[in-house]
Amino acid sequence: xxxxxxxxxxxxxxxxxxxxxxxxxxxxxxxxxxxxxxxxxxxxxxxxxxxxxxxxxxxxxxxxxxxxxxxxxxxxxxxxxxxxxxxxxxxxxxxxxxxxxxxxxxxxxxxx
Amino acid sequence: xxxxxxxxxxxxxxxxxxxxxxxxxxxxxxxxxxxxxxxxxxxxxxxxxxxxxxxxxxxxxxxxxxxxxxxxxxxxxxxxxxxxxxxxxxxxxxxxxxxxxxxxxxxxxxxxxxx
Numbered sequence: 542x543x544x545x546x547x548x549x550x551x552x553x554x555x556x557x558x559x560x561x562x563x564x565x566x567x568x569x570x571x572x573x574x575x576x577x578x579x580x581x582x583x584x585x586x587x588x589x590x591x592x593x594x595x596x597x598x599x600x601x602x603x604x605x606x607x608x609x610x611x612x613x614x615x616x617x618x619x620x621x622x623x624x625x626x627x628x629x630x631x632x633x634x635x636x637x638x639x640x641x642x643x644x645x646x647x648x649x650x651x652x653x
Numbered sequence: 654x655x656x657x658x659x660x661x662x663x664x665x666x667x668x669x670x671x672x673x674x675x676x677x678x679x680x681x682x683x684x685x686x687x688x689x690x691x692x693x694x695x696x697x698x699x700x701x702x703x704x705x706x707x708x709x710x711x712x713x714x715x716x717x718x719x720x721x722x723x724x725x726x727x728x729x730x731x732x733x734x735x736x737x738x739x740x741x742x743x744x745x746x747x748x749x750x751x752x753x754x755x756x757x758x759x760x761x762x763x764x765x766x767x768x
Contacts, residue, residue: 545696574754584743584758597751631696639753644689644697 542568545634545645553651559620562648566613566634573615574642575607578629587630590615591638619650627652655680655748659759667767672716672731674762676744679725685747686727687756688718692740700742703727714738739766 546565554560566573575587586599590609607617613634619626629649633642660675678684685704689697701712708720714737718729727744741763747753 547696572754574756576756583760584745584756586755586757589754597755599755633697633756639747641687641699641702642756643699646696649694 545632545643547630547632547645547648549648550646551649551651553653554622555653556622556624558622559618560622560650561616561618562630562632562650564615564617564632564634564645566615566632567643570634570636570643571613572635572638572640573609573613574633574635575615575617576631576633577601578631578647579625579627584631587617589638596638622652624652626650655684655746655757657744657746657757657759659742659744659762661762662760663763663765665765665767666734668736669733672729672734672738672764674729674742674744674764676718676727676729676759677725678727678744678746680746680749682749683722684749685753686718686720687745687747688712688716688727688729689743689745689758690740691743691761697743700729734764734766736766736768739764 548563572591574589589597593609604620609615629647631647633644658677687702688700703720711717744759745756748755
C-alpha cells in the first residue's frame with residue numbers, strides 16, 4: 542500500500558506570496574493532520590481534517606488554512622508568507638481521528 | 654496541557670552498544686505514547702506506540718520502549734546499535750482532550766553511532 546504522498550517536495554517563495562501544499566493520504570485513511578517543523582519551534586500541530594471538516598486547529602495565525610476533499614486528499618494554504626514560515630510541512634494520515642498517524646515525506650518551504 | 658521532555662538533544666553510542674533515549678511526559682490522564690524516527694530529509698516513521706495493555710512495547714528495527722506510569726516515562730531502547738540507527742528520534746503523546754487526534758512532540762534526540 543502506498544504511503545502518504547506530499548507535493549511538491551520543495552518550494553521557494555518570496556515574502557508576501559501565498560502557497561498551497563498538497564497531501565494524499567494512505568488509501569482508506571480518512572483523517573489528515575498537518576504539522577510544521579522548524580529548528581526553533583520543533584514539531585507543531587497545525588490542524589486536522591476528517592470528512593471534509595476541520596476538527597482541531599493549533600495555535601497558528603489565520604494565514605494558515607486548509608481543506609479536505611471528498612476523496613480525503615487535503616491541501617493547506619499559507620497566505621502573505623513571512624520569513625518565519627520557512628519550514629518542513631508534514632502531513633499525516635490515519636484511518637479515523639485518534640488512530641495512529643502515518644507521516645509523509647514533507648514539503649520543505651523556503652521563504653526569501 | 655500535555656508536554657513531552659526528551660533528555661539529551663544529542664546522544665552518541667558505539668556500534669554494538671546499548672541505545673537508551675529518554676522521554677518523560679506530563680499529562681493529567683494516561684496518554685497514548687509514540688516514538689517516531691526521522692532520517693535526513695525525510696518525514697517521520699513510526700517506530701512503536703503504546704495505547705493500552707502490556708507496558709513493554711516492541712517496535713521495528715529492534716527497538717522497544719516501556720511505559721512506566723509511576724515515572725511518567727517512555728524510554729526507548731535497543732540492545733545493540735547499528736550504523737543505520739543514526740537519525741533523529743521524537744517522542745510524542747496524544748492529547749485526550751483532543752480525542753487523541755493531536756500529537757505533542759518532544760524536541761527530539763539526535764542519535765550518532767560511533768564506528
